[in-house]
Amino acid sequence: MPAPTLAQILDMLVVDRLLHAGQKQDVLNRGKEQARHLLLDRRAELRRLLGRQRVSYSVSELELIASFRFKRLDAPDVLLDEETITEVVARHLGHGFIRIDPLKLDFRLVVDAFGGPFAEKNLVVAVEDKPQLMTVALTDPWNTVLLQQLAEFKGKPIRPVMAPKSEIMRVITEFHGFRRSMRAAEAELANNLPDIANLEALYRVSGMNELEANDQPVVQAVWYLLNYAYDQRASDIHIEPKREDALVRMRIDGVLHVVHRMPRTVHPAVVSRIKLLARLDIAEKRRPQDGRFKTEIGKDEVELRVSTVPTAFGEKVVIRVFDPAVLKQSLTDLGFFPRELTLYENMIRRPNGMVLITGPTGSGKTTTLYSTLNHIASPRVNICTLEDPIEMVQEQFNQMAMQPKIGFTFGTALKNVLRQDPDVVMVGEIRDPDTAENAVQAALTGHLVLSTVHTNDAASAVSRLLDLGVFPFLVSGVLTGVVAQRLVRKICVGCAADEALTNEQIDALNIRGAEGRQLRVKRGRGCVRCRGTGYRGRTGVFEVLPITPRVRTLIQSRASSQDIKREALNDGMLTLREYAIKKMARGETTFEEILAVTEEAALY
Ligand SMILES: [Zn+2]
Structure with missing residues (x-):
């Protein structure tokens, strides 16, 4: 199947009554110019994310349309976003569609299924692996050459599902980026600095400035963690040393999720980096310490409060994330x-x-x-x-x-x-x-x-x-x-549905004057945006x-x-x-x- 053209995708949106014909024409007229600007923006963003100059990027038709930020015809206060466009295209062409929830992804599967450079180049994320079938999220399920390549590489059939490009890119940069920096840190620690204490001495001598350099794997690993926590609206990050490795858990909407495991050897260096940022005493490990620091994530300045406590296997660090907007x-x-x-x-x-x-x-x-x-x-x-x-x-x-x-x-x-x-x-x-x-x-x-x-x-x-x-x-x-x-927790607007209170519920709340009447209320059915809880945010x-x-x-x-x-x-x-x-x-x-x-x- 050939890739759909810009005009064909616009037609799908017009048929679905999300855009009107005038808006379609607008995209066709101004698309080239808009795509040029978009490309510059995205390249700059990618350079920042990957911390390197050489990046390759091409603007897709879908993200181009999304960049016009049209209001949806059917819901005028909602923007026509990349996710909706992706869903429409997938449906019209008979492909599966998936919204990627990074917390539900298997970290090991994502980073092991395809190498970082390959994933970056082809924008593929493995979301499920069964003995006879691997499900892969990608942006161009019509790309038969790529699908064949994936099937040969994995030695099994591939079920392609379409996902928004921005979500795929985020998973790839964050997951592979973290893995890359972990590996590099592990190698560095194993080869050059077998003694952790030496590394800390080096930290003290070299001071803050040299550690700010982006090529430091540990620095980058911590940066990925903070970025990820902020993206996921985490309120706390727990870094907990265990016998075999160290766990990274994040609290999101009140619930702790395991998001990473890091090698035992890297844990002390990551802890030192965080303590350094919070201006704590790196050498002091037997006494609990508290500190704070501010950092810029995306366009926001975020305040982080750090506390450390000694445990049997090393120092445990908890970082509380304060979103100033809140x-x-x-x-x-x-x-x-x-x-x-x-x-x-x-x-x-x-x-x-x-x-x-x-x-x-x-x-x-x-x-x-x-x-x-x-x-x-x-x-x-x-x-x-x-x-x-x-x-x-x-x-x-x-x-x-x-x-x-x-x-x-x-x-x-x-x-x-x-x-x-x-x-x-x-x-x-x-x-x-x-x-x-x-x-x-x-x-x-x-x-x-x-x-x-x-x-x-x-x-x-x-x-x-x-x-x-x-x-x-x-x-x-x-x-x-x-x-x-x-x-109180707020019902998620992404999945709110009508329902009626039962008589027992009306009685329990002692609502006067409601006897024998139907009281209409809402409930979140659960969707990806609210992680299936039906709630998002509080009021x-x-x-x-x-x-x-x-x-x-x-x-x-x-x-x-x-x-x-x-x-x-x-x-x-x-x-x-x-x-x-x-x-x-x-x-x-x-x-x-x-x-x-x-x-x-x-x-x-
Ligand atoms: Zn929801």
Whole structure:
């Protein structure tokens, strides 16, 4: 079968009602010019990825069409991407199609089936190997010469499946690149520097600069790991020495996956490289160490926090990946509904007073605080933060890390920081009387104080302050508002489907007025984008309690949290559960997430 021409591929897209005839003509008219630009871009990218000057690349018809970034006729807010075009072409020509999930690939199969240069040249990735058949992802399943070559080479029939070129290239550069750098490192360590200690001595002598050179295999291996982690949205990288080899595992959407195994001999060098980046003491191996560094991955600056601990087989390293985009989300991206967003904005707009965020660890409080500070930040506002530890370094804030061991606590730091004339003070957490008292004083003396407490709901934050010894008249005087929050997983938009809640589910959520009615909700069926979980990303669920004059009176009379909550509910406050139910009704999250994350309000 001959390769489809550009015009034929465009016709397939027009027939499928993804493009209209005018857009087809547009590609035919401007295609040549566009392809030239694309080629330059892709070559530059490849040079950076492979770390060498000589690269060969040719632009395919499919990626050319994708580069026009047309909006799909059938779904105007979705771009016609390479993946969709590939799927359409495969279907029209009767070929199989596959989306490549790097985590589901067998690392050994990919790197062993075809050598790096061959895979790079022909863009082939082995995805499954059976005794009588090998399935290979490629970009041109009509290339009979290549298919024959593959079959002869492997000595068995080949089942070709079509996959987007960008996915194939990513797998090849990352998998083969990692393998190549591992091999080179192994060889280097075995031949030249049999003693690991010597290598480290060399590191110390040569210093940072020489190790930055791209041809260092260990440097490159670490670079591949970080790149891969970022691509896969991993939150943590674990490098764990075992008896035989070392495991590299990554946590993605809360679940750990094994992504690599590295030779025992290379492990110490990789660990040293990471420690060097984080400015840790390379020679110190018996004591746990912590450090951090920033690096550029693609266009983003990513912060990585490194911790090492000694284990029986060597040092274990855990790297936490901080995507600045996550911590710098805009207030409007956190999951507030318009009413709650307005209430919250009114609280933080005031020049003084205290706003508290409450919830358990991992409920998104830090993200909310950072987003709030970013929202407030301007050259005319002096923002000081007291943190334990500093989650993310940001230049426009004056950030201080607490050191409880030497007596530098939130309480003492607050006294110091007020001499720095801040407008806004963020205190990591109020958990002792000293901090509570100083935070209240700061709020009383003309500062906006943002902080967190550990309580189950918003109203209980008031009693928490009272329990810490703050007088009721002070609490009612400074407190502007409290926000309780949780995070629920978001339904994956790639595979969301309609369904109805069962009567049992409606009963379990105690949804009033719903008896005998059908409640339509959504659920993710599971797809490659969400790794079959049906969820992708998380969103906030909020209980926003503004301190109104009536609530103020209640606080002064030492009313119970229950009374305060009842008053707020009368005013229209949604409980965490009600808020989550509203999110479910809008197709953002599921029944199971609501049950897992929120408790039934005790008041009804
Ligand atoms: Zn999905």
